[in-house]
Amino acid sequence: MLYDVSMPIEENMQVYKNLQQKKPRITQVANFKTNGFYESEIAMNLHTGTHIDYPLHMIENGNDSSYEVLTDLITDVKVFDLSYLTDSIDLNTVKKLDIKENDFILFKTKNSFSEEFLNDFTYLGSDSAKYLRDKKIKGVGIDGLGIERSQTGHPTHLALLDNDIYIIEGLRLKAVKQGVYKMICLPLKIIGVEAALARIVLLDKQI
Amino acid sequence: MLYDVSMPIEENMQVYKNLQQKKPRITQVANFKTNGFYESEIAMNLHTGTHIDYPLHMIENGNDSSYEVLTDLITDVKVFDLSYLTDSIDLNTVKKLDIKENDFILFKTKNSFSEEFLNDFTYLGSDSAKYLRDKKIKGVGIDGLGIERSQTGHPTHLALLDNDIYIIEGLRLKAVKQGVYKMICLPLKIIGVEAALARIVLLDKQI
Numbered sequence: 001m002l003y004d005v006s007m008p009i010e011e012n013m014q015v016y017k018n019l020q021q022k023k024p025r026i027t028q029v030a031n032f033k034t035n036g037f038y039e040s041e042i043a044m045n046l047h048t049g050t051h052i053d054y055p056l057h058m059i060e061n062g063n064d065s066s067y068e069v070l071t072d073l074i075t076d077v078k079v080f081d082l083s084y085l086t087d088s089i090d091l092n093t094v095k096k097l098d099i100k101e102n103d104f105i106l107f108k109t110k111n112s113f114s115e116e117f118l119n120d121f122t123y124l125g126s127d128s129a130k131y132l133r134d135k136k137i138k139g140v141g142i143d144g145l146g147i148e149r150s151q152t153g154h155p156t157h158l159a160l161l162d163n164d165i166y167i168i169e170g171l172r173l174k175a176v177k178q179g180v181y182k183m184i185c186l187p188l189k190i191i192g193v194e195a196a197l198a199r200i201v202l203l204d205k206q207i
Numbered sequence: 208m209l210y211d212v213s214m215p216i217e218e219n220m221q222v223y224k225n226l227q228q229k230k231p232r233i234t235q236v237a238n239f240k241t242n243g244f245y246e247s248e249i250a251m252n253l254h255t256g257t258h259i260d261y262p263l264h265m266i267e268n269g270n271d272s273s274y275e276v277l278t279d280l281i282t283d284v285k286v287f288d289l290s291y292l293t294d295s296i297d298l299n300t301v302k303k304l305d306i307k308e309n310d311f312i313l314f315k316t317k318n319s320f321s322e323e324f325l326n327d328f329t330y331l332g333s334d335s336a337k338y339l340r341d342k343k344i345k346g347v348g349i350d351g352l353g354i355e356r357s358q359t360g361h362p363t364h365l366a367l368l369d370n371d372i373y374i375i376e377g378l379r380l381k382a383v384k385q386g387v388y389k390m391i392c393l394p395l396k397i398i399g400v401e402a403a404l405a406r407i408v409l410l411d412k413q414i
């Protein structure tokens with residue numbers, strides 16, 4: 001079974017804080033009447049839809065997309081269903097999860113069930129991020145368009161990115177149950193940037 | 208072994224016919240000095256770099272990206288090394304290849320060895336495209352930025368797209384030897400468009 005956990009990209013899609021400048025713009029640059037074929041162009045913020053944050057997003061001179069290692073992104077992942085939470089993913093909750101060194105973990109939250117941007121989207125608290133950093137995880141994904149919300153100084157991003165832990169934002173996990181999957185995350189190969197738009201699928205593990 | 212067969216996306220990358228409007232534009236929309244973080248936006252033609260052409264590209268009311276089936280794009284592929292050819296992939300050449308119904312095939316040509324756009328890039332002749340259509344292949348990829356060159360009425364595209372055969376353009380196959388591989392092609396999930404930017408990897412088949 002294959003689960004497409006990527007957000008559909010269209011002009012009216014949900015974007016962070018409903019900011020108009022974060023919406024993608026698709027422009028027709030050739031059409032059948034004038035050109036005999038059809039061609040379009042897209043303009044979009046690299047943090048719209050399903051994407052990876054690289055350290056450069058929050059750390060001056062941090063690693064950018066050029067340092068991405070594809071074999072890190074084609075990997076087993078643990079999906080944890082935390083859709084019952086209403087605010088943050090707090091330390092008490094995270095401590096109870098089976099998380100080990102080198103794990104790549106994905107959090108399924110209430111965000112996956114909304115096609116509109118939620119002002120109160122579930123996010124990863126900074127204490128939890130520091131706990132995951134200390135656990136030496138490889139990466140963490142979430143189904144919100146941000147992995148943190150209204151935390152001064154972006155401590156969640158920093159705890160993770162300062163340790164080159166991959167952050168994936170904008171997942172769609174509604175159809176995915178808690179469990180272990182094979183993730184294939186292929187970001188566009190844009191060189192030298194702080195984030196990358198990605199298509200991501202999960203596959204059932206063969207037993 | 209994993210082969211990344213995607214073209215790096217950067218502002219000075221090679222584009223079809225060196226047309227300036229086909230070059231991607233990356234714009235900084237937030238930076239450390241002003242915002243305390245770094246964020247950028249990309250604008251690019253959907254036919255720049257490694258991408259899939261859907262029928263709508265050449266057929267009015269043809270199928271668009273919404274009809275893409277990911278399981279078709281995660282599949283075995285046959286890579287044929289035709290890098291000795293100087294002009295088109297002609298019918299005589301294609302007829303000698305081991306191609307069967309439902310195959311997904313990739314053509315490695317001299318295009319893979321150039322970082323500049325080649326005006327005389329190797330392309331798939333329309334007779335060859337019709338032969339592949341009649342063989343009922345599933346898809347065909349090439350390492351040029353176009354699968355055809357200066358053929359009036361785009362007969363190569365039409366023979367393939369009219370039969371919903373996937374076309375991949377802009378592959379980078381320099382490091383890949385002729386043989387059978389597992390391809391993972393994940394296009395960005397842009398809805399309702401005629402093409403999709405993609406990241407594509409090949410994996411050695413397990414014996």
